[in-house]
Amino acid sequence: MKTDTTLWGKLDNTAHLFPVIARRKTPNVFRESISLYDEIDPAILQIAVGQTLKSFSGFSVRLKRGLFWYYLEENSKPFPAILEEDEYPCKLIDFKDSNEYLFKVSYYKNRINLEMFHVLADGVGAKMFLKALIYHYLSLKCSDVAQLPGDDEFTLEREDGFQVCYNKSSSNKSNYSKLDALTIKGRKLPYNGLSVIEGSMSVKDVKALARQHNSSINEFLVSALVYSIYQIYYGENKPIIVTVPVDLRKFFNSTTTKNFFAMVNATFIPVNDDYSFDEVLLIIKESLKSQMVKENFKKTISYNVSNEQAGFVKWIPLFIKNLGIKYVYSSAAKASTITMSNLGLFALKAPYNKHVKKFSGMLPMSLGQNVKATIASFDDVLCITFTSSLRASKVQREFFRLLSAMSINIRITSNGENNVSL
Amino acid sequence: MGKTMYHCNNCDVDVDYKVCPLCHSATKKTDIENDLTGYPFVKIKMSKRAIASKMYLAIEAICTFILFAIDYHFFQTLTWSVVGFFSIFLGYIIMQIFFNSLPTVFAKISKSLLAATIYLFFLDCFLNINRGWSIEYVMPVFLIGETVMNFFFTVINHRSFQNYMIAQLVTIILAAFAFSIGANFYLSLIAIVLSVLLFASTLLFGGFKGVSEIKRRFHINPEE
Numbered sequence: 048m049k050t051d052t053t054l055w056g057k058l059d060n061t062a063h064l065f066p067v068i069a070r071r072k073t074p075n076v077f078r079e080s081i082s083l084y085d086e087i088d089p090a091i092l093q094i095a096v097g098q099t100l101k102s103f104s105g106f107s108v109r110l111k112r113g114l115f116w117y118y119l120e121e122n123s124k125p126f127p128a129i130l131e132e133d134e135y136p137c138k139l140i141d142f143k144d145s146n147e148y149l150f151k152v153s154y155y156k157n158r159i160n161l162e163m164f165h166v167l168a169d170g171v172g173a174k175m176f177l178k179a180l181i182y183h184y185l186s187l188k189c190s191d192v193a194q195l196p197g198d199d200e201f202t203l204e205r206e207d208g209f210q211v212c213y214n215k216s217s218s219n220k221s222n223y224s225k226l227d228a229l230t231i232k233g234r235k236l237p238y239n240g241l242s243v244i245e246g247s248m249s250v251k252d253v254k255a256l257a258r259q260h261n262s263s264i265n266e267f268l269v270s271a272l273v274y275s276i277y278q279i280y281y282g283e284n285k286p287i288i289v290t291v292p293v294d295l296r297k298f299f300n301s302t303t304t305k306n307f308f309a310m311v312n313a314t315f316i317p318v319n320d321d322y323s324f325d326e327v328l329l330i331i332k333e334s335l336k337s338q339m340v341k342e343n344f345k346k347t348i349s350y351n352v353s354n355e356q357a358g359f360v361k362w363i364p365l366f367i368k369n370l371g372i373k374y375v376y377s378s379a380a381k382a383s384t385i386t387m388s389n390l391g392l393f394a395l396k397a398p399y400n401k402h403v404k405k406f407s408g409m410l411p412m413s414l415g416q417n418v419k420a421t422i423a424s425f426d427d428v429l430c431i432t433f434t435s436s437l438r439a440s441k442v443q444r445e446f447f448r449l450l451s452a453m454s455i456n457i458r459i460t461s462n463g464e465n466n467v468s469l
Numbered sequence: 470m471g472k473t474m475y476h477c478n479n480c481d482v483d484v485d486y487k488v489c490p491l492c493h494s495a496t497k498k499t500d501i502e503n504d505l506t507g508y509p510f511v512k513i514k515m516s517k518r519a520i521a522s523k524m525y526l527a528i529e530a531i532c533t534f535i536l537f538a539i540d541y542h543f544f545q546t547l548t549w550s551v552v553g554f555f556s557i558f559l560g561y562i563i564m565q566i567f568f569n570s571l572p573t574v575f576a577k578i579s580k581s582l583l584a585a586t587i588y589l590f591f592l593d594c595f596l597n598i599n600r601g602w603s604i605e606y607v608m609p610v611f612l613i614g615e616t617v618m619n620f621f622f623t624v625i626n627h628r629s630f631q632n633y634m635i636a637q638l639v640t641i642i643l644a645a646f647a648f649s650i651g652a653n654f655y656l657s658l659i660a661i662v663l664s665v666l667l668f669a670s671t672l673l674f675g676g677f678k679g680v681s682e683i684k685r686r687f688h689i690n691p692e693e
Contacts (some may be wrong), residue, residue: 053685055685057688082506113687114635114686114688115687115688118685118688131509132508133509133512134511135511136508155506156506156507240511242490244490244491247505405506440490440491443490443491444480444491444492447480447482447491448480448481448491451480451481452481456483457482458474458482458483458484458485458505459482459484459485459489459490460485460507460508461484461486461490461508462508462509463486463508
C-alpha cells in the first residue's frame with residue numbers, strides 16, 4: 048500500500064479572509080522590491096529562487112479548498128520561469144501561470160520584485176523570504192560575496208502566532224472601529240489599472256524632522272498623510288482614518304513567517320474649523336499610542352481566534368462561512384480611509400549591503416480604499432510608495448508637497464498612469 | 470552621463486519624467502543624474518477568451534431581441550422565446566466554465582452538467598406542462614451521470630484518485646437529498662447505491678492516501 052506523504056497545514060487566523068475576498072480589483076497581493084546597482088540576471092535569479100525555496104519549504108505550497116476551511120498543501124511542481132515585469136504591480140496571481148505557487152518573482156532592469164498572496168505571509172514574512180533570496184542571488188552573482196551568511200539570517204518558523212498567543216480567558220469583545228470613515232473617491236483608471244508614485248528621500252532627514260516634532264517617523268508620516276487628506280477634503284467633517292498594520296512579532300516575541308499582524312486605526316475627527324499640522328500630529332500620536340499596547344493586541348487576538356474556534360463556526364460548510372466573511376469584511380471596510388504600512392528597515396550583512404540600492408513595497412487596492420501607501424527603507428533611502436486605482440493624484444501631491452515644504456529633498460518616479468490628465 | 474532628472478517647480482520635487490505625475494505640469498531639466506529604476510509601460514491586452522465572451526454576449530442580446538419580437542408579434546406571448554433565451558444563456562455559462570481557470574477537466578464537466586440541470590429545473594418551473602419532471606427524473610439522472618463520470622476519471626487518473634473523493638461524497642449527499650424530496654424512487658435509489666459503492670471502493674482501494682485526503686479536506690490533524 049502506498050503511503051501519502053503530502054504535507055498540509057491550516058491557514059493562520061488572518062489568512063482565512065484573503066482567499067474569500069481576493070478578486071481582480073482587490074487581489075490581496077502585495078509587492079516588495081529590492082533595487083540593486085547592477086542589472087538583474089534572470090537565469091541566476093531563477094536558481095536563487097530554487098535555492099531559497101529549499102530553505103523556506105513553507106512557501107512551496109498551494110491553496111486548497113476543504114469542506115470547512117481552506118488549507119495549504121505541499122506543492123512539488125517546479126517554480127515557473129521568472130519573467131521581466133510587464134504588468135501592473137500587485138495583480139491577482141493566476142495559479143495556472145504560477146504552477147499554483149502563492150507568490151511571484153519578476154525583475155525589471157536592476158530591480159527584483161516579490162509579489163505575494165497575503166494567505167502565505169505578511170510584509171515581514173515576505174521580507175524574510177526576500178532577504179534570503181537576495182543573499183542567494185548575490186552569492187551566485189558576485190564574486191566578493193560567495194559565502195552565504197549563517198543560519199541566524201534565515202527564519203524558517205511557520206507557526207500560527209495568533210494560536211500561540213491566544214488566551215482563552217481574555218475578553219472576546221471586538222475592538223474594531225465602527226466609524227463611517229471618509230472615502231477617497233474619483234474617476235478610476237481603465238482596465239483595473241494601478242498607478243504607482245514612489246518618492247525617495249533621506250532617512251536621516253525625515254528622522255530629524257520627526258524628532259523636531261517630537262514623534263517617531265511612523266507617527267510623523269501618518270500625520271502628514273492625515274493632514275494632506277484633511278487639506279483636500281476640508282469642510283467634510285467625516286473622520287479620516289488611516290489603518291496602520293502593526294507587526295505583532297516584537298510584542299509577542301515571535302519569529303514566524305506566517306501572517307502575524309494587527310491593524311490599528313489612526314483616527315482624526317475634524318471637530319473644529321481649522322487645524323494646523325502640529326495639532327493633527329498631536330491627535331494622531333495620541334490615537335496611535337493608545338492602541339499600540341500589548342493588552343490591546345491581546346484583545347484583538349482573543350477576539351479573532353475565539354471567532355475561528357467557536358464550536359458552531361468550525362462545522363459550518365466553507366461556502367456559507369465565505370458569505371459571512373464577505374459580509375463582515377464589507378461592513379468593516381467602511382471604517383477606513385486609507386492604509387499606510389511601514390515595512391521598516393531592510394538590513395543586510397556586509398558585504399552584501401553594498402550591492403543593494405533601495406527597498407520598496409506596494410499594497411494592492413481593497414474594498415473602499417482607492418489609495419494606499421507603503422513606507423520602506425534601506426540604508427539612508429526611505430521610500431514611500433503610493434498605489435492608487437484613481438486617475439487623480441491629489442493625495443500623493445499634497446503629501447509630497449507637504450514634506451517638500453518641510454525641506455525634505457524628494458525624488459519621484461511613477462509608472463506613468465497619472466501623467467496624463469484627461 | 471545618462472538620463473537626468475527633471476524638477477517640478479509647483480511641487481518642488483525632482484521627477485524622472487518631463488511631466489510631473491503629481492500636478493501634471495511641465496518640468497525643468499536638471500543636471501542631477503537619474504538613477505531611479507522606474508516602471509515598464511503596461512500594454513493592455515484583451516485576451517481571446519474575453520473577446521469571444523463579449524462577442525457571444527452581443528450575439529445573445531441580438532438573438533434574444535429577435536426571438537422576443539417574433540414571439541410577441543405573432544403569438545402575443547413570451548413563452549418559447551424565453552426558452553430560447555435561457556438556452557443561449559446556458560451556452561454562455563458553459564463557455565465561461567470552460568474558459569475560466571478551473572483546475573481539472575472533471576471540474577469543468579461537472580459544473581457544466583450542474584448548469585444544465587439547473588437550466589432544466591428553470592424550464593420545468595417556467596413551462597406549465599407536467600410540472601415536476603426536473604426533480605423526478607433530471608436530478609437523479611444527473612447524479613447517476615456524475616457518478617459514472619467520476620468512476621471513469623478515478624480509473625483513468627488513478628494516481629490522483631483522491632482528487633475525486635470529495636465529489637463522490639457530495640454526490641452521495643445530493644442523491645440522499647433527491648430521494649428525500651420525491652425524485653423517482655428507482656432512479657434515486659440507483660444514484661445512492663452507485664455513489665456509495667464508488668466512494669466505499671475508492672476508500673478501500675485507496676487506503677492511507679484516501680483517508681489522508683479526507684482528513685485534509687475535513688481539517689483533521691495537519692501534519693505540518
